[in-house]
Amino acid sequence: MIRESELALNAFRVKLQYLDVLDSKDIEAAFRAASSGRANGLLTLPSGILILQRSKIVELAAKNRLPAILPFPEYVDAGGLMSYSASVTDMYRRAATYVDKIL
Numbered sequence: 291m292i293r294e295s296e297l298a299l300n301a302f303r304v305k306l307q308y309l310d311v312l313d314s315k316d317i318e319a320a321f322r323a324a325s326s327g328r329a330n331g332l333l334t335l336p337s338g339i340l341i342l343q344r345s346k347i348v349e350l351a352a353k354n355r356l357p358a359i360l361p362f363p364e365y366v367d368a369g370g371l372m373s374y375s376a377s378v379t380d381m382y383r384r385a386a387t388y389v390d391k392i393l
Contacts, residue, residue, distance in 0.1 A: 314343050321350045332358040334365075336375075344368045 295306045307327050309320040317340075324332065332351055334340055340347060341362060348370045351358040360366065360373045 311337070311339060314339060314346075317343055317346055317350065321354055321356075324356065325354050329356060332356045334358065334360055336361040341365075344370070 298304050298306050307324065307329060309323055311317055311320050334347065341364065344360075344362075344365045345368045347360075348358075348365060348368045351370070358365075358371050360370045361375050362378070363373050363375070366373050
């Protein structure tokens with residue numbers, strides 16, 4: 291992770307801060323750490339824990355005035371700013387087409 295931080299700092303003049311969320315109880319602590327670290331934005335990665343707590347994450351991002359790039363459209367449905375990902379529904383449809391051709 292140190293290498294990625296150094297590359298980001300050198301290329302874009304940004305400091306990356308990694309905050310591990312292993313449990314739903316860790317979410318508020320992560321936002322407190324981001325606020326105390328003077329974060330300017332939030333990028334969440336795909337995680338089962340986070341998708342289940344998407345409403346809470348969206349709420350805390352808005353409360354802390356952190357623009358957030360989120361991994362799935364469900365976050366946007368919950369009120370998030372934006373998501374950036376492939377459409378899982380479209381991938382399943384495409385997979386079904388391939389299964390049909392194979393069979």
